[in-house]
């Protein structure tokens with residue numbers, strides 16, 4: 001089989017106004033992503049998505065378009081089953097993990113369709129067909145966050161992530177403590193609560209805040225920037241520390257272990273360069289006894305579904321975060337894929353090959369095409 005054509009589509013989908021997503025980096029009110037279609041000489045088309053978040057990883061729709069346009073001509077004529085050879089070619093350029101994810105997803109989609117296997121079967125086989133999902137509460141007043149968290153728990157979610165922190169400005173530490181206290185009091189003790197500051201606290205502020213909320217039984221995600229900062233915070237508190245922004249590669253994972261910088265890592269195929277690289281990171285984490293949790297970037301239901309396949313192929317019970325698409329005004333997936341019911345995700349058709357989704361092409365922008 002040979003790759004004959006690659007379409008690179010920019011997509012832009014606004015968020016539902018009441019679901020604008022305020023995090024430490026600011027308010028996110030749309031996704032500006034890239035959809036890739038890889039065509040083959042056997043008529044199989046693989047679908048992938050790049051989900052860049054500029055303040056998170058320095059990638060944007062423009063940088064993903066540029067990276068993918070640079071590499072697409074080199075991929076024409078290659079065998080799409082030669083996954084690692086193609087990923088090695090992409091890795092001749094550093095970084096750009098969101099853009100690389102789009103190629104990885106599309107290749108897995110092709111391999112799954114060619115072998116008539118759903119992707120979870122390419123990742124080790126089905127361990128569970130239902131995956132609990134967390135819902136994220138964006139930064140608002142303590143009262144508003146408590147109300148939203150309560151609503152999500154009533155909808156069936158048993159894990160709540162709450163956003164905190166502020167990048168590029170000082171935070172009101174007392175207000176951060178109040179937010180955590182309000183949400184914990186509202187949801188009760190039976191709900192797993194993760195407070196994600198997205199690097200938005202200085203190390204000393206993080207230590208001060210966390211010491212005040214340790215009795216509320218909260219996981220603290222990426223309280224501060226960098227692996228050294230995480231290690232400093234982890235040494236000083238007893239709450240569990242999760243690494244997210246600081247864990248995107250196998251090398252990051254090794255460094256986190258070497259420095260004892262986190263109690264858990266956040267695993268996201270969309271930030272880690274796709275399913276293959278993520279499986280390598282999971283292998284390191286499992287070998288070292290480092291727990292991990294699944295999450296996603298700001299993506300459509302295409303990425304949420306591809307990521308769910310990976311969670312379905314592993315035995316971890318911590319809830320995954322594949323609900324980002326629910327914030328968007330349009331769903332570009334017209335058939336198949338992830339369905340969310342009472343806080344639990346599954347796929348519509350367990351036997352559908354590949355990622356198992358069909359897109360509504362009317363939502364895709366004009367592509368740049370290479371053949």
Ligand SMILES: [Mg+2]
Pocket residue numbers: 196198221222244245266
């Ligand atoms: Mg996070």
